[in-house]
Amino acid sequence: MRTVTVVGASLSGLYAARELRAQGFDGRLVIVGDEVHAPYDRPPLSKDFLTGRTGEDRLALTDAEERTGLDAEWLLGVRARGLDARGRTVLLDGGRTVSTDGVVIATGASARRLPGDVLTGVHTLRTLDDARALREELVRGPRRVVVIGGGFIGAETASSCAGLGHDVTVVEAAPLPLVPPLGPEMAVVVAALHRRGGVSLVTGIGVAALRGGSAAVRHGGDATGPERVRGGPPGPAGPPVTGVELADGRVLPADVVIVGIGAVPNTGWLAGSALALHDGVLCDDGCVTGLPQVVAVGDVARVGGTRAEHWTSATEQPRVAVGNLLAGRTVGTVRSLPYFWSDQYGARIQFAGHRQGADSVRIAEGTVEDGAPGEDGLLALYERDGRTTAVLSVDRPRPFMRERRQLARDQAPVGPATATNL
């Protein structure tokens, strides 16, 4: 291969570039990223960056010295618009093209938006620019914040906002947040952290509309009221948000609304390519797509039927994907144990393994006090047929590591991974 193009200049794209050089690729390496920023780390955006404990200088994933060593052409602020049917030409903004022998797709995911969320004060949190904009609002003084969605990003953001002294409510459509990744027994315990952090949790009810000015922007993009608010790109043009209307007619007053309702894989640019797309780029267990010279990694990749949105998957898949790309066929598969962490309300939550709905849960260490993890944290084991399938820890990092390592050793998978997306 003389040229390899990595599309997506973030976590998994950077790891892929490193692997290409580490595995002996000495040809032309082109890295295309539509953000203007050099690769940066996203997890702090909802945590210490939002609270101001971490500055932008601490987010960088790479430095000038490494970038020189990688000897790559960085096309930042440039969007890939398409991939030809043979997977040999990447089409860029402005009609430019890159002829290539291999492609690593690392375009990640974007925050899912509410239709018509054009009101000022409504935010999503995926990029550095999103986090900057949200932070700017939060430092202006006490705000009434409504977080829509009680998943990990929603919970972390709520925790950070509460830590900054804002009045925070989380709205979750399901009866309980975090059931898909943690199961109901542990989801209820982890959700109790909101209460401990002074945040109100409203569950089992959907959002009907965002209210702003004299208008209500309804789900589906419809707007009612004297001032009709049209759908379109979010921006400062809309009137300020004033509240969140729930499906039962209740209105939660809000100065700031954070929409944390999941992420959508960035596959739009691949429409018309020969690749199979279905909630991500479909790949085999080795990250190889239907074209042997095209691999996909990170949040955009559906690897062997599972698409993870976890930092660790995005850093582990590139080694295997690049090995297969350079070999021209699948010679290795991704076998790492699913793992993610989350920091909320001063607690570190860690989860690893392949949980399934019927697994039983046992608290092996620590306690549950008043429905929430006790001050000394807890370690819970998920079990099936007498075997441990997964482990959850709240502030018990050492025993968690022990169990995680053991699970990895026993890795003959006992079932497919559950969708534990953040």
Ligand SMILES: Cc1cc2nc3c(=O)[nH]c(=O)nc-3n(C[C@H](O)[C@H](O)[C@H](O)COP(=O)(O)OP(=O)(O)OC[C@H]3O[C@@H](n4cnc5c(N)ncnc54)[C@H](O)[C@@H]3O)c2cc1C
């Ligand atoms: C706020 C936040 C907190 C998180 N916290 C945790 C955590 O605590 N624990 C955990 O395990 N995980 C966490 N994650 C998830 C983790 O950050 C992701 O799994 C990881 O960023 C995935 O990396 P990626 O490179 O695959 O995708 P991304 O980071 O999404 O990067 C993809 C890049 O490709 C670019 N791109 C998209 N389309 C194009 C195109 N057509 N042309 C060019 N470039 C394109 C995007 O703009 C982006 O820069 C968090 C994520 C967020 C947003």
